[in-house]
Every structure is written in C-alpha cells, then in structure tokens.
Amino acid sequence: MTLTAVVYDAAEIVTLETSDDGAERDDGTASGGDGKFGGAERDDETADLGIYEDAAVAIEDGEVARVGPSGPVTREFPPENAAYAVDATGKSVIPGFVDPHTHALFAGDRSDEFEAKLRGKTYQDIMEEGGGILRTVRATRETGDEQLLDDLLGHLDTMLAHGTTTVEIKSGYGLDAETELRMLEVIDRADDRHAVDVVPTFMGAHAVPEGRETDDYVAEVVNDQIPKVESQGIAEFCDVFCEEGVFDVEQSRRVLEAGKDAGLTPKVHAEELAHIGGTQLAADVGAASADHLLHSTEEDIEALVESDVVPVLLPGTAFGLGAAYADARAFFDAGADVAIATDFNPNCYSQSMGFAAALSCVEMGMTPAEALRAATTNAAAALDLPESVGTLREGSPGDLAILDAPSYVHVPYNFGVNAVDTVLKGGEVVHRG
Numbered sequence: 001m002t003l004t005a006v007v008y009d010a011a012e013i014v015t016l017e018t019s020d021d022g023a024e025r026d027d028g029t030a031s032g033g034d035g036k037f038g039g040a041e042r043d044d045e046t047a048d049l050g051i052y053e054d055a056a057v058a059i060e061d062g063e064v065a066r067v068g069p070s071g072p073v074t075r076e077f078p079p080e081n082a083a084y085a086v087d088a089t090g091k092s093v094i095p096g097f098v099d100p101h102t103h104a105l106f107a108g109d110r111s112d113e114f115e116a117k118l119r120g121k122t123y124q125d126i127m128e129e130g131g132g133i134l135r136t137v138r139a140t141r142e143t144g145d146e147q148l149l150d151d152l153l154g155h156l157d158t159m160l161a162h163g164t165t166t167v168e169i170k171s172g173y174g175l176d177a178e179t180e181l182r183m184l185e186v187i188d189r190a191d192d193r194h195a196v197d198v199v200p201t202f203m204g205a206h207a208v209p210e211g212r213e214t215d216d217y218v219a220e221v222v223n224d225q226i227p228k229v230e231s232q233g234i235a236e237f238c239d240v241f242c243e244e245g246v247f248d249v250e251q252s253r254r255v256l257e258a259g260k261d262a263g264l265t266p267k268v269h270a271e272e273l274a275h276i277g278g279t280q281l282a283a284d285v286g287a288a289s290a291d292h293l294l295h296s297t298e299e300d301i302e303a304l305v306e307s308d309v310v311p312v313l314l315p316g317t318a319f320g321l322g323a324a325y326a327d328a329r330a331f332f333d334a335g336a337d338v339a340i341a342t343d344f345n346p347n348c349y350s351q352s353m354g355f356a357a358a359l360s361c362v363e364m365g366m367t368p369a370e371a372l373r374a375a376t377t378n379a380a381a382a383l384d385l386p387e388s389v390g391t392l393r394e395g396s397p398g399d400l401a402i403l404d405a406p407s408y409v410h411v412p413y414n415f416g417v418n419a420v421d422t423v424l425k426g427g428e429v430v431h432r433g
C-alpha cells in the first residue's frame with residue numbers, strides 16, 4: 001500500500017457519508033420574509049452531509065483509507081510518509097464535483113448570440129436565423145481533431161480549477177456519422193490525457209441538420225450513426241433533444257430505443273423550452289436522467305421518481321436564456337434525488353459547478369447542503385457511477401477539492417468567485433490555486 005496523500009488540520013471535511021433521509025422540509029412559501037426567499041425557515045440539513053471538524057483524510061493507492069478527526073488520522077497515517085501532504089489549516093474539503101451534463105466539445109464563438117439575446121432575441125429566433133446549434137455544427141465540422149482536443153483540454157483545465165473531477169461530455173455538433181464519431185474519439189483522447197474523468201455521451205439527435213427532413217434524419221441516426229457508435233465502443237449514453245420543433249416524443253423514442261439495443265443508456269433533454277412529454281418518455285425508457293425540466297408537471301415529476309430517473313437541473317441555462325428556473329422544490333417534495341450540472345456549451349458559457357450551486361440556492365431555493373449533494377452524489381447517480389463517487393468515505397476515490405474557506409457553504413455564498421484552492425484526483429494533487 002502506498003500512502004498517496006494526507007490532507008490534515010482542515011477546518012471541515014464534508015464526507016457525504018450519510019444519505020438524505022428525506023426529512024420533511026418547509027416549502028418556503030409562508031409570507032413575511034424577504035422577497036423570493038419567503039418567510040419560512042427550512043430544516044438545517046448540515047447533519048446529513050457527514051461533516052468532521054478539525055479533520056484529516058488519508059488516501060492510499062488513490063482511495064480514501066481514513067477520514068475523521070485530524071489527531072487520530074495523522075497518527076495512523078503520518079503526513080511525512082505521504083507523497084502529497086497538504087496542510088489545510090483554515091480550509092475545508094469537499095468531494096470533487098461531478099458535472100453530469102455538458103456539451104464541452106465544440107468549435108467557434110457565439111458570444112454575439114449572448115448580446116443578441118440581451119437585445120431581445122429568443123433562442124428559437126437565433127436558431128431560425130441559422131445560429132445556435134447549427135452554427136456550432138458548421139464550425140465543428142470545419143475544425144481539425146487536434147484543435148478540438150486542445151480547446152477541450154483547456155475547458156477541462158478550467159473545470160478542474162473549479163473543483164470538477166468527473167464530467168459528462170456529449171457529442172452532437174457533428175450531426176453526421178463521420179463528425180459524431182470524430183467527436184467521440186476526441187472526447188476519449190481528452191479522457192486519457194486529462195486528470196478529469198470524462199463520461200462520453202452520443203448525441204447525434206441534438207438537432208436536425210440543415211436541409212434535412214426530421215424523420216429522414218432520425219432514420220439516419222438509428223440505422224447508420226448508432227451502429228457505428230456501437231462498433232466504435234466509446235459512448236456510454238445516448239441523449240436526444242426532445243423539444244418542440246426539434247425531435248418529438250416518438251422520434252426521440254426511436255433514437256433512445258435503438259441506442260438501448262446498442263448498449264447505450266438513455267438520457268433525455270426534456271421540457272426545456274416547452275412541455276411536450278420528454279419527462280414521461282425518460283421514465284418510459286428507463287433513462288439514467290432527464291435534464292432541464294423547466295416545464296415539467298407534478299405528474300412528470302412523480303413518474304421520474306417512480307422510475308428512478310435522476311432529474312438534472314441546469315440553472316445556468318435558465319440564467320443565460322433569461323428564462324424561469326426549474327421548480328426544484330417540487331422535485332424535492334416528490335422525494336427526487338435532484339442533481340445539478342453546468343450544461344457548459346456555447347449557449348451557456350460556464351464551466352463552474354460553484355456558480356451552478358449558487359444559482360441553485362438563490363434562484364431555485366436549495367439549501368447549500370442540497371446543492372452540494374446535487375453536485376456530487378446525485379450527479380454521480382445521473383451518470384450511473386458507483387455510489388462512492390462524489391463522497392469522501394473509506395473506499396471512495398481520492399477525488400477532492402480543498403476550498404480556501406472554512407466551510408462548504410462558501411461555494412454558493414462566495415458567488416461569482418472560485419472558492420476552490422487545490423484539487424486532488426485519485427489522491428494526486430492535480431491543481432493548485
């Protein structure tokens with residue numbers, strides 16, 4: 001056994017050791033409070049997170065061997081014997097973030113669309129004028145693999161610096177077999193080259209290519225792209241943009257069923273711009289997650305909970321679109337294990353899970369504890385990862401973020417600023433702030 005790392009004297013280590021017991025919460029709708037926060041106090045769920053104060057964590061062969069009060073841990077695992085010894089005095093330690101929804105591989109710049117939206121254009125207006133996803137498709141098709149890889153590695157550096165140690169990345173800016181496979185290949189190479197673990201998703205059904213009929217393109221995804229993706233053997237999930245004016249429920253179902261036959265677990269972009277039944281589809285096909293959910297109904301939410309589909313909420317997207325946020329409390333009240341993600345893409349240009357957590361608290365009414373669980377253990381569940389991912393208990397991967405702050409609450413509290421100081425992946429220091 002090699003003692004990879006000891007992080008000691010931390011003000012606080014958050015293990016997420018215990019599971020959320022679904023304690024009753026107030027819905028925060030009582031009157032008399034300040035603005036949208038309402039006047040009712042919610043339960044303090046800090047105890048659910050398994051927090052040690054004045055604590056240390058020891059990592060052997062890349063896995064957490066011990067976590068607990070600093071004295072006993074450092075006596076058993078002396079920092080001077082470790083390859084990496086980190087004095088975390090005044091700092092706090094959390095599991096590395098898991099970002100379960102991104103489109104981080106793309107070419108081109110769409111900052112002008114951000115300005116256009118601020119001048120009043122909608123996402124759909126921009127798509128109809130040839131902008132949006134199809135513009136990124138044109139740019140991605142024209143860009144070589146090495147440039148795509150370089151750009152992606154840069155984005156992974158930014159994510160890592162913000163505490164993300166595992167990320168899902170979708171293809172979907174190719175929309176033809178050749179470019180979709182090329183994207184998955186680049187995603188795979190980035191996974192090999194970078195400390196961040198990358199989970200690859202095939203999303204040939206991200207948009208309908210210019211000049212094509214939707215049914216005809218769906219047939220291409222099903223009969224040509226998915227078999228090729230299966231033989232390539234990189235993708236783990238198959239996602240579809242089930243949306244008004246993009247792929248309807250039946251077209252989305254055809255793609256997801258074909259993906260399942262090819263060994264790809266379904267995921268669904270559902271009810272982002274309108275309600276068309278994508279959430280129910282996710283439940284029907286046994287998806288790992290349904291994502292966006294800005295327009296989901298109570299029945300939709302119940303269906304997700306009954307089918308064990310993880311709802312992934314993307315507050316950065318609502319922020320960037322100037323849209324209303326998903327009703328996170330409705331998901332919690334139904335007993336869902338809610339996850340959050342950045343949705344990093346050219347239309348939602350943020351790689352920061354800390355920012356997603358801040359929006360989750362201020363705009364979607366989560367407590368900092370709920371936001372942290374949504375960004376770690378629940379996010380790992382959205383990617384079908386082992387239960388230990390996103391936790392810091394014995395046997396967990398040694399993936400952790402050390403915050404330059406005495407408590408995990410500073411992640412959302414210090415909004416707009418990166419609270420992450422140092423990041424360990426598999427017990428190795430891979431980022432120092």
Ligand SMILES: N=CN[C@@H](CCC(=O)O)C(=O)O
Pocket residue numbers: 103132133136241269272317343345346347348
């Ligand atoms: N909604 C579909 N896909 C992305 C946006 C991609 C883009 O605009 O380039 C999303 O999840 O937000």
Ligand SMILES: [Zn+2]
Pocket residue numbers: 101102103269343
């Ligand atoms: Zn997306």
